[in-house]
Amino acid sequence: MPNADILRPHRTPLVAAGILLGAGLGGFVDGIVLHQILQWHNMLSGQLPPDTLVRAKVNMYWDGLFHAAVWVLTAIGLAMLWAATGRADVPHSGRTLAGGLLLGWGMFNVVEGLIDHALLGLHHVYEYAPNHLPADLGFLAFGLALLLAGGALVRAGRV
Amino acid sequence: MQKIFLTLLACLWAAGAGACPWCRPRVRAGIYTPAYTANVLLVLLPVAVLLGVGIGLFYWDKLRPYFATSYAKR
Numbered sequence: 001m002p003n004a005d006i007l008r009p010h011r012t013p014l015v016a017a018g019i020l021l022g023a024g025l026g027g028f029v030d031g032i033v034l035h036q037i038l039q040w041h042n043m044l045s046g047q048l049p050p051d052t053l054v055r056a057k058v059n060m061y062w063d064g065l066f067h068a069a070v071w072v073l074t075a076i077g078l079a080m081l082w083a084a085t086g087r088a089d090v091p092h093s094g095r096t097l098a099g100g101l102l103l104g105w106g107m108f109n110v111v112e113g114l115i116d117h118a119l120l121g122l123h124h125v126y127e128y129a130p131n132h133l134p135a136d137l138g139f140l141a142f143g144l145a146l147l148l149a150g151g152a153l154v155r156a157g158r159v
Numbered sequence: 160m161q162k163i164f165l166t167l168l169a170c171l172w173a174a175g176a177g178a179c180p181w182c183r184p185r186v187r188a189g190i191y192t193p194a195y196t197a198n199v200l201l202v203l204l205p206v207a208v209l210l211g212v213g214i215g216l217f218y219w220d221k222l223r224p225y226f227a228t229s230y231a232k233r
Binding site: 010012013015016017019020023027043044048053054055057058061062065066069070072073076077080084104107108111112115116120122 | 179182185186189190198199201202203204205206208209210212213214216217219220
């Protein structure tokens with residue numbers, strides 16, 4: 001039944017666009033709030049503590065590379081959103097998009113938390129505590145909460 | 160007008176002088192180490208994973224039949 005498949009609404013492009021936009025914006029929240037305003041950590045502060053001007057500036061370089069990468073993520077998400085909204089088979093659902101955004105932010109926290117904090121130890125959420133685990137787990141828990149909220153919103157946006 | 164222009168020009172010059180010329184070579188040496196490529200890959204790894212998930216999901220409707228036929232042939 002190929003005709004039935006064409007008529008069936010496809011929400012995955014809108015969810016995918018929301019995920020990339022949410023992950024990109026979540027990356028900016030991390031970079032702006034935790035790296036720059038609160039200065040809890042930098043991209044490589046687990047390996048190169050920013051305790052001198054030179055080390056702080058080296059970390060600033062890696063923060064910049066990270067910001068450039070999440071900018072690309074956001075730009076691709078925006079292009080995907082433009083492509084998805086131009087398709088007749090993709091429903092125009094604000095809840096689905098908002099759910100995708102929360103899913104993306106949650107995925108960012110979980111993926112970044114597992115890879116950078118837990119597996120590689122490039123940095124931890126709060127470098128100034130003797131025990132890094134509570135803040136790292138809090139970051140992951142916040143990510144899981146965002147995933148649950150995003151999943152609920154995407155389900156609520158079903159047509 | 161000329162005074163404003165000259166003041167702005169002087170500020171521009173002062174900003175350059177206010178940078179950190181002595182630490183710049185050390186910063187460059189700290190960035191471009193033998194571990195540079197590895198550091199780039201490590202910093203970009205989470206973003207690459209997320210990009211893969213997003214692009215895979217965006218084209219999922221086109222990819223799904225391919226995966227379905229691949230599994231059916233096994």
